[in-house]
Structures are given as C-alpha cells and as structure tokens.
Amino acid sequence: MSDQKRVRVRFAPSPTGGLHLGGVRTVLFNYLFARHHQGDFILRIEDTDQTRYVEGAEQYILDCLSWCGLIPDERPQSGGEYGPYRQSERKHLYAQYAKQLIDNGHAYYAFDTPAELEQMRNSVANFRYDHSSRTQLRNSLTLSADEVSRLLEGDTPYVVRIKMPEDQVVSFTDAIRGEITFETSQVDDKVLLKADGMPTYHLAVVVDDYLMKITHAFRGEEWLPSAPVHLLLWEYLGWKDAMPQWAHLPLILKPDGHGKLSKRDGDRLGFPVYAMNWLDPRTGELTKGFRELGFLPQAFVNMLAMLGWNDGTDQEIFTLEELIEKFSLDRVSKAGAKFDFEKAKWFNAEWIKRLPVDELLPAVKNVLAQHNVTHTNDAYIEQVLRLVHDRLTFINDFWQQASFFFVAPQQYDLDAVKPRWSEQKTAYFNKLATCFEALQSWDAAGLETVFKELAAEDNLKTGEVMLPFRIMLVGGKFGPQVFDIAALLGKNKTLDRIAKALTLIRE
Numbered sequence: 001m002s003d004q005k006r007v008r009v010r011f012a013p014s015p016t017g018g019l020h021l022g023g024v025r026t027v028l029f030n031y032l033f034a035r036h037h038q039g040d041f042i043l044r045i046e047d048t049d050q051t052r053y054v055e056g057a058e059q060y061i062l063d064c065l066s067w068c069g070l071i072p073d074e075r076p077q078s079g080g081e082y083g084p085y086r087q088s089e090r091k092h093l094y095a096q097y098a099k100q101l102i103d104n105g106h107a108y109y110a111f112d113t114p115a116e117l118e119q120m121r122n123s124v125a126n127f128r129y130d131h132s133s134r135t136q137l138r139n140s141l142t143l144s145a146d147e148v149s150r151l152l153e154g155d156t157p158y159v160v161r162i163k164m165p166e167d168q169v170v171s172f173t174d175a176i177r178g179e180i181t182f183e184t185s186q187v188d189d190k191v192l193l194k195a196d197g198m199p200t201y202h203l204a205v206v207v208d209d210y211l212m213k214i215t216h217a218f219r220g221e222e223w224l225p226s227a228p229v230h231l232l233l234w235e236y237l238g239w240k241d242a243m244p245q246w247a248h249l250p251l252i253l254k255p256d257g258h259g260k261l262s263k264r265d266g267d268r269l270g271f272p273v274y275a276m277n278w279l280d281p282r283t284g285e286l287t288k289g290f291r292e293l294g295f296l297p298q299a300f301v302n303m304l305a306m307l308g309w310n311d312g313t314d315q316e317i318f319t320l321e322e323l324i325e326k327f328s329l330d331r332v333s334k335a336g337a338k339f340d341f342e343k344a345k346w347f348n349a350e351w352i353k354r355l356p357v358d359e360l361l362p363a364v365k366n367v368l369a370q371h372n373v374t375h376t377n378d379a380y381i382e383q384v385l386r387l388v389h390d391r392l393t394f395i396n397d398f399w400q401q402a403s404f405f406f407v408a409p410q411q412y413d414l415d416a417v418k419p420r421w422s423e424q425k426t427a428y429f430n431k432l433a434t435c436f437e438a439l440q441s442w443d444a445a446g447l448e449t450v451f452k453e454l455a456a457e458d459n460l461k462t463g464e465v466m467l468p469f470r471i472m473l474v475g476g477k478f479g480p481q482v483f484d485i486a487a488l489l490g491k492n493k494t495l496d497r498i499a500k501a502l503t504l505i506r507e
C-alpha cells in the first residue's frame with residue numbers, strides 16, 4: 001500500500017442489540033487513527049443477517065457515537081461517495097462476486113437442505129462442511145453440470161460456499177500481533193452467499209472493504225479465526241494489493257482476567273457493560289449503560305482508550321485531542337485488558353474535577369430536574385458545583401452531595417449532636433444568629449471570624465460547635481467547608497436552618 005493513500009477506516013457493527021464497551025473502544029481506535037492521519041472514518045451497518053436484526057439497534061449505535069463525540073464522516077444517515085452504507089441496501093452488489101469466485105473454481109453451489117445438514121450433524125461427530133466432507137454432499141463439486149443447471153433453473157434454494165484449499169498455509173501481518181499463519185485445512189467451507197441472496201459477513205466484509213477503499217481494518221480479536229477466509233477472498237477476487245492493513249484489537253477481559261467481559265458479568269458484578277441504556281424491544285429487558293449511571297463521555301472515552309493502549313508514559317488522563325495526537329497502533333497491546341470498574345469510576349471523578357463547571361451544567365440541571373428542582377439560576381448552580389465537584393464520582397451524586405443547597409434538609413442527624421448538647425450551646429447559637437442577622441456583608445471569611453470569636457467568648461472550642469452548625473445547614477456530617485455553605489445559602493436560609501434545627505435538638 002502506498003504511503004500517499006488516504007487513510008480510510010470503518011466501524012462495522014451489526015445492529016443486533018446494545019453496544020458493548022469493547023465495541024465503543026473499536027469505534028474510538030478507528031476514530032483516533034483516522035483523525036491522527038487526517039483520514040476518513042466510516043460507519044457501515046452490517047445488517048445482512050435478517051434473523052438477528054433488532055429494531056432500533058442502528059439508531060442506538062448512532063446515539064452512542066454522538067454521546068461519545070465520535071462522529072463518522074460517512075454513515076447511512078448522511079451518505080457519502082461510497083454508499084449505501086447499510087449492507088442490506090447493497091444486496092445487489094454481492095452476487096456477482098460470488099459468481100466470479102464460482103467461475104474461477106474458488107467457490108461452489110451447495111444445495112444441501114437445512115434438514116440434510118442437521119442429519120449430518122446428528123450422525124457425524126464434529127461434522128464440518130469442509131474439504132473432507134464436501135465430496136459426499138450435494139453441491140456443484142459432486143453433482144453433474146446438468147444437474148446443477150437444472151437445480152438452479154428450478155429455483156432450488158442454495159448457498160454459495162468458499163472452497164478452502166486442502167493444505168495451504170496462508171499468512172498476513174497484523175498491525176498489533178505481527179505475522180499470523182493459518183493452515184487452510186483447519187478451516188471449514190464458510191457460506192458466502194445465503195439462500196435468501198444475502199451475503200454472509202465473510203463475503204460482505206471483503207467486498208465492502210474493497211469497494212469502500214478501506215485502508216486499515218480494526219476489529220476484535222474474536223474475528224481472528226475468520227482471517228484466513230478473508231485473506232483468500234481478497235486473493236481470489238484479485239484484490240490482494242488493495243487489502244487493508246488489519247489490526248485485531250485485544251479483548252476486554254473480565255475483572256479477574258478470565259475470559260471476555262460479557263453483559264452477564266456486568267449484571268453479576270453490578271456495573272454497566274453497554275455504553276447507554278439499552279431496552280431490548282423483543283424481551284422488554286433493560287440493560288443499564290454508562291451514560292445513565294452518570295459517566296461523562298470524556299471520562300468514558302478516556303477510560304476506553306487506556307484499555308489496551310498507553311502512550312508509553314504514566315499519563316492516564318487524556319483529552320480527545322491529546323489522544324488523536326498521541327494514538328499509534330504500535331502502542332496497542334497484544335494482551336487482553338482487564339476491565340476494572342473502580343478505575344473507570346476514578347476516571348469519571350477526575351473528569352468531573354477537571355471540566356469547567358459550565359460544561360457540567362447541563363448534566364447537573366438534568367439531575368436537579370429529576371428531583372423537581374427547576375427554578376434555580378445557572379450562576380447559583382455553578383457556584384454550588386465549584387464547592388462539590390471534587391466530591392462526585394458520578395454526576396448523579398450531585399443530588400446526594402448538594403441537595404441541601406436547593407432544598408432544606410428533610411432529615412437531621414440529631415444523634416451526632418444531641419448527646420453532647422448543652423444549654424451553653426443553645427445560647428451560643430442564639431447569639432450567633434443575632435450577630436449573623438446584623439452582618440452587613442455575607443461572605444465565608446466574615447462568617448468564620450464571627451463564628452470563632454463568639455465561640456472564644458463563650459469558652460467553647462470551635463470544634464464543639466462546628467459539627468452542630470454543619471448538621472443545622474446540611475442535615476448530616478458531610479459537604480464542603482461549612483462557612484462556604486452558609487455563604488452560598490445566604491443569610492435568610494442560614495438563619496432559618498439554625499432556628500429550625502435548634503428546636504429539633506431541644507425537643
């Protein structure tokens with residue numbers, strides 16, 4: 001492949017359900033590679049398997065990509081020079097290539113009915129349609145040419161299968177794994193064209209990667225066993241020189257490192273595996289997503305980038321721009337990457353701390369709206385955010401950490417103050433309320449000075465009155481610096497809360 005060729009990569013999902021985080025990582029690596037090389041990133045919907053097609057799955061994939069900010073340059077919705085981008089709409093393109101392969105002796109018609117194949121499977125242990133069994137089956141290699149023509153003309157259902165060579169060794173150089181070699185006798189004669197006229201993945205991926213001028217193809221490691229079939233198809237179709245550079249990405253593993261992370265692991269261990277909530281229209285089952293749990297797209301993307309890639313330093317926090325600049329395939333590891341939910345949460349907390357508050361505002365307003373708080377001005381929310389953002393793991397934690405800034409506490413942790421309460425403290429807080437009332441200006445430093453001076457006058461240690469003051473304002477033993485809270489709440493609310501809590505404490 002010449003170096004001048006414009007880089008073109010594709011993400012090629014099948015619309016069969018929710019988008020696993022491994023899928024989003026494949027999107028991300030495609031996107032980073034394309035942007036790094038000023039190339040094109042294509043979304044191609046591989047919907048040739050009508051039996052697995054799920055309504056809404058394509059839109060869901062697009063929504064996930066938009067949420068992550070990884071927008072393809074060419075996609076079914078907006079089209080492009082190499083469309084259509086849905087394989088079902090390209091159905092008419094594939095048969096000619098299947099025919100070409102048959103004419104060249106690299107593929108054949110197989111007329112075996114599903115029932116016949118089922119019978120073979122039941123009677124022959126580990127039955128495979130391959131070089132050893134095809135000689136005993138009903139196909140254009142065993143039937144006479146006349147019989148084949150008669151069957152084809154009579155509209156007998158058939159599939160087209162690749163004729164895998166019996167004893168050839170094929171190899172290619174994977175951009176991550178280096179040279180990989182296969183023995184063709186180990187591979188069965190995969191179906192290329194199905195009885196409904198649709199291509200299988202094997203034929204469609206090769207034809208479309210060719211027609212769409214894909215230069216680099218990144219896909220999960222689970223596709224490695226299919227590589228010899230694809231390699232031979234590129235060769236048999238006469239396109240070998242145009243074959244994309246393949247990179248089989250490492251698996252994302254279960255937290256214990258044993259096997260591929262599945263949706264079921266997420267259910268079992270209590271964390272999401274899908275990018276966004278996915279409601280399966282067939283079963284009504286809802287699978288939770290990272291977005292709805294309160295992940296920021298920046299954190300989700302950053303976390304995914306680090307699953308199998310690093311820039312060679314200890315740096316872990318990267319913006320998308322930095323990732324684009326630094327991404328290279330030679331730093332993608334061969335080994336599977338263990339998924340660690342605690343680490344994923346750390347990325348989110350870091351991103352919440354780092355993002356300017358105005359960027360967090362929409363998500364926070366969403367959280368507030370869920371709790372029926374809608375009439376608050378943005379400037380106030382931003383001030384609250386500045387005080388609490390380093391305490392949030394998820395955006396949704398905002399309510400738990402900051403609800404008292406918007407509504408008075410519903411409950412007070414009185415057990416934390418009552419046992420050590422005294423009339424001296426009642427007197428102190430009454431005096432404090434009077435002094436606060438008289439203040440001309442209302443800021444944290446001023447409040448702290450008054451608070452401490454009064455405590456000293458009353459021979460109270462600051463610590464003895466600080467916790468009760470916090471509980472009066474917040475309801476519990478948490479939250480930012482107490483004078484910052486009072487300053488932001490304002491005079492009226494602070495005085496109201498002191499008065500209300502004093503009554504409760506003394507009840």
Ligand code: GLU
Nearest residue numbers: 012013014046205218219
């Ligand atoms: N349609 C395949 C999938 O859903 C795509 C594999 C590839 O990228 O070649 O995983």
